[in-house]
Structures are given as structure tokens and as C-alpha cells.
Amino acid sequence: MSLAVSLLLCAMCRSVSSAEDPYMSRALKLMSETPLIDGHNDLPWQLRQQFDNQLNKVDLNTLETTHTNIPKIKTGRLGAQFWSAYVPCESQHKDAVRQTLEQIDVVHRMCEKYPNALMFATSSQDIAEAFKRNKTASLIGVEGGHSIDSSLGTLRTFYHLGVRYLTLTHSCNTPWADNWLVDTGSEPSQHDGLSPFGKQVIAEMNRLGMLIDLSHVPIRVMHQVLDMSKAPAIFSHSSAYTVCPHKRNVPDEVLKRVKETEGIVMVNFYNDYVSCSHTATLADVADHFDHIRTVAGSDIIGFGGDYDGVERVPEGLEDVSKVPSLVAELLRRGWSDQEVSAALGNNLLRVLKRAEEVRDSLNKLSPDDVPIPSEEVKNPCRTDDGYPNGGAFPSLSITALLLTLALQYLISRGTS
Template identity: 30%
Template sequence: MPFDTTPPVFDGHNDVLLKLYNAGGLEAVDSFLTGREGAIDAISAKAGGFGGGFFAVYVPSPVDREMKFDQMTQATYDMPLPDPIGWADAIPVVMAQAAILFELEKRGALKICRKVQDIRACLSTGKMAAIFHIEGAEGIDPDFHTLEVLYQAGLRSLGPVWSRSTIFGHGVPFRYPSTGDTGPGLTEAGKRLVRACNEMGIMIDLSHLNEAGFWDVAKLSDAPLVATHSNAYAICPHSRNLTDKQLAAIRESDGMVGLNFAVAFLRDDGRMVPDVPLEQMLRHLDHLIEHLGEDRVGLGSDYDGAVVPPDLTTCAGLPKLRQAMAQHGYDAALIAKLCHENWLRVLGKIWKK
């Protein structure tokens, strides 16, 4: 069976909204439709069978990206986390990036999906499916008024932190080698946020939380545990990756993990050096499947937010990953699960309304 643009890939994480925001905001939307320098646009998606995924709204810190990436090419590194960002500074950025997502929908580039049936319909018709996701809850106030408004606007997934601290908890620094045991977990406000998300049916993303925060969510949440873009610590001992003990908790909750394409979290040596073969990604997939089962593993590319292997620099390269899976011995049913079915399964358990 040829694996070209099928089965369609529904992906756990991308940062294209941030890239469009930095490129001019609403004025940059045309580039998504006609082709842009980046990992995801309408043309590359059609070429690679990219069916959609979690579109992250993220408030950037004023950091030197090139200096950060240079330091992460070293044998060891410990990147200091940026200072917290307050609600008043964060909310205009959240609104601006959300407006880009809504404009993409108005222009016919995608559909913002609020139910699993919406995603299935998109995948069957070729319309790009988008989940409105927030990576780092700086734009959520402690009384959750913003959370309610954003939910009504379509928000269905939320990460309490992007590594830097928020009023809700603490994340992991970009540190190699290191476990995720890097400090305290959820605050009292963070614990209330978990309960509120559970009640509303908003998925909680664990990918940037530290270990203490992970275990706080595991104790509090009544929903499956999900890490949208994380890899196996047993292969790459990076602070951002998940230990086998964490994988066991995710399996017990019937949650899932999306494989992160970022090379620093794939390589055994944790370096941000792009010469990573697809076989290394398959090593992580094998480990995740062994510890989670075939129904709890998917893809979480981190497209437009990370350095990725050369075969997959844009979503037009996804046929190479499908073919590598087939050559590795994954059958058609497992490939379909990894490409999108497992995401639909876990979202069906979380989205209650």
C-alpha cells in the first residue's frame, strides 16, 4: 500500500500563528494561502497530507533566538527561563493571534473544530482542521473570565505554562542533561485551573510542565493525561522529555503523547543539530508504543517552532515519515492511529460538551 498523502496527519502542536503574528499579523494571512517560508501553509499541507492540528497561541518573551539555538548545540546547556509575563501584557498578544486564526477560517484556509465530528468531517473532505490551543496561560486571569470568553470563541486546549512560570505553575527550563524535576509544580490557582478545564472539557497539555506539575495534574484531573509534543527521556535525557514513570501514568489515564519533531528532544545527545535520520524518530515511537500502547501515541511536530530533521522541514515532507513507518514494520492500521486516529480518540474522551 503506498503511503503518500494518506492517512492524513492531525498534529499535536504547531506555532504558525506566532510566525504569522511576527510577520505582520492579519496582513500575513495571504502567505498562508499562497505559500510562505515556514513549515505549514495551505500548499505544503496539500502536498504532504497535513490534515490539521493544534494551532498554538503563544506569547513570546524578548529572547535572542539565535543565541538560544547556538547554546543548545553544545554538549550540555542550561538555558535560564525568561521572566514571567503579566496578564495585561499577554492578553493583547493572545487576542491578536486568535484573530489570525479566525481570519484563516474566514478566508477558507481551515475550520476551527470544537467537536471530534468537526475534525472527522475536515479530514474526510480535505479541509484543514484546527484546534484553538493556548501554550502558556499568561492570558488567563485568576478569576477565569478570560477562560470562559475564549472557550466560547472556540478554545479547546490549554497548556498552563510554556516553561517560564505563570500564576498557575512552573515549567521546565531547556536543560540537557536533566530530568524534569526542576522546581515546584502547580500553584493553588493552577489547581483551580485544572478543575475548571475538566469541568469545561478543555484539554490540559502537560508538555512544558515540570515533573511536580505533571504529578499535580495527574492527582487532580479526571481527564486523560496528554502531552502534545514530548518525547522519551529514556532515549534523550532532556528536561522536556517524559520518564517511563510518567508514561505509565499517561497510559493508566488512557491519555496520549504526540512525538515532538524538535531535534534537541530526539537526539541521544540532546543537541539542536538537525542531522537526525527518521530512524531516530522511529526509536522514540517504538519506545512510546511499548510503554503507552498503540492507541496512545501520535504526532506533535512543533512545526514553525523548532529545528526539525531535514526530511521533514515542512509538512510537505510527511509522506517520507509515513513511508518510513511502513518500512519499519508498522501496518496500515497502526499508521492511521499514529497519524490521526489516536488524537480523535483521546479528544472524544475529553471534550464533554
């Protein structure tokens, strides 16, 4: 073969190899028009684990021990992120509220330290504004109802600090809600789903405009919330049970109810929930997207990567920067531009706007200040402050006696 022919073949190979993947080009175009909104990222927990939340000791521009840093965020075209304010179940009845406040604080400080990349956000309007400014809208989700210590006042305080969803349980029952392990048989049900106070929590979240997150709850709680919530519910990081029968995933019957109630399931990338094994691929994740679309349509689908909260992620989705490859794969599988845009962010924006509308419609209601019954939260680390008689309600006989004495007093006053 002549030198000229060899050079020509090499040039042709370089031309072919450098040609853009038309699906990737289309994916990047769609991501420039609609914000990719991810439902769950545990970078704040990694900052706690690796640096004890000392942001002065870490540079998110160069950090390489996490799935997430600012260059990866930019490459991944991440338009908005719900950062998880997660603390472990071991903190329940102890210092869960303090630890959660520290995780909320670290998200605020991330946004303050990197204002050119991140913008703190609390609303659908904020997400649109951040996208316009080419910044990642940074919202907060509290992962686990144990973080509110069975207190509606704490729930409201979290909302005022910017929290826009609460995952009702993590991997432990709270005094008012069962967790997903109940469905595995490894933990007993304590409340048959939600207790009466748990239903108060749901109603108060509706009044506030806080999204109800059903990842980590058993099927019974899923149905109870879908029955009673005035606003659509979300699954911030769960996948399809039919594709991978793990109890953290969502069964078809619930997918259909999410469609009826106009909620959203944001697909998780954790290998164990994707393929039910230690290994998985990008194509396996796309299978979950396809299945949910088949069962309930593209209008209930979103992205909920769970980056930095899991040990194993699929080949091809090794970190936040790889998400455009998944978007391209959906297009390759025949998803329309409209369907992809819905999954990228339009579905979550619709759900958040609806929660805001429900909040506005309930603005005449007073905050619920009826506490959880003291006997449901008694433990050595909790005082009885706020409960009359140390949390005990007077018996009927004592109540009758008090009423009799009061009546006698009024009669004596009237005859004196």
C-alpha cells in the same frame, strides 16, 4: 555495448526508479482513511513575527518563509491541526491576554480567508466533517498558562472563542504552576507543582471540556494532573526522555501513567528534543515513536511536529509536506496499519471525545468563580478590582468586632 542494449538498460533503470515505494503507497492510503492530526504548529506566531498579523500582506498559497503553507499542507495530507496561540513569557502580567486574543483572531481569519483549504473546528465531530470535505480542521491551543492572567473568566472566554487546549506553562512559572525549567535547576519551584488555584484551573478545564496540555511542565505537575484530572491529558509536542534526555521530554514512568489514564504523547520534531543535538534525521524521530510504543503501546502516540516554532528540524522532515515519509518509515519498521492509524489521528480523536464526555457529565456544575488570592498576583500592572478591601481579607479580630457589633444591633432591635 550496442545502442539497443543501452536503450533497454536506460528504460529498465527508469522503470525501477519510478516504481512506487510500497510503504509510501500504504502510508498515503492510510492517510486518506484516517486524518493526520498534528498537536502543535506555530504558523500563527510566524504571521505575527513576519507580518504583524496583517493577513492582507501574505498569501498562504505562495508563502515560502515558513515550514507551513497551503500547498505543503495538502502534500503532507494534514487532516487536522492545532494552531498554537502562543505569546512570549515576557508578556506575563502585562498584555498577555490581549496578545493571545490577537493570536486566536488570526487563526479565525486564516480559516475565513482560505475556506477551500481550512475549516475552523472545535470538536471531534468537526474534525470528521472537515476530513470528509477534504479540508484541514483548524483547532486552537493556547501555549502557556500566563495567557489567562490567572483568571478563570479568561479561561472560559478562550474556550468560547474555540480554544480546545491550554498548555499549563511555557518557559516561565505562573502564579499558580511551575514550568519545566524547574526540573533543570535553572529556576526555583514556586508552588511545588500546582498551587491550590492551579488545581482549580484543572477542574475548570475538565468542566469546560478543554484538553490539559502537559508539554512544558515539570514532572511534579505531570503527576499532579494525571492524579486529579477526570479527562485524559495530552502532551501536544513532546518526545521520549529515554531516547533524548532533555527535560522537555517525557520519562518512561510518565509514559506508563499516560497509558493508564488513556492520554496521548504527540511526538515533537525539534532536533534538540529528538537527538539532543543540533542535527537529527527522520529515523531519529521514528526512534521516539518506537520507544513510546515499546514502553506504553501505540494507543498513546500522536504527531506534534512543532513546525514554525523551532529553528532546527530533522533531515527528511524539513516541512509539513514531509510527514508522509515518517508514516512510511513506521510501516517499514513493522508497524501495523491499525497502529499507524491510531497514531495518525484515532488516538487524539479518542482523547478529545473523552474530554467532551467528561464535560457533558459535569454540565450540572456551576462555573468556578472563586478568584486566585490577591496576594498571589499583586504586581504594579494589576489593579485590585474584584477583591474586597483592596484584596486584603479582614483579620480575625476585625471580623470578631464586626460580628459583635452586628449582634448588639440585633439585640437592640429586639428590645426596642
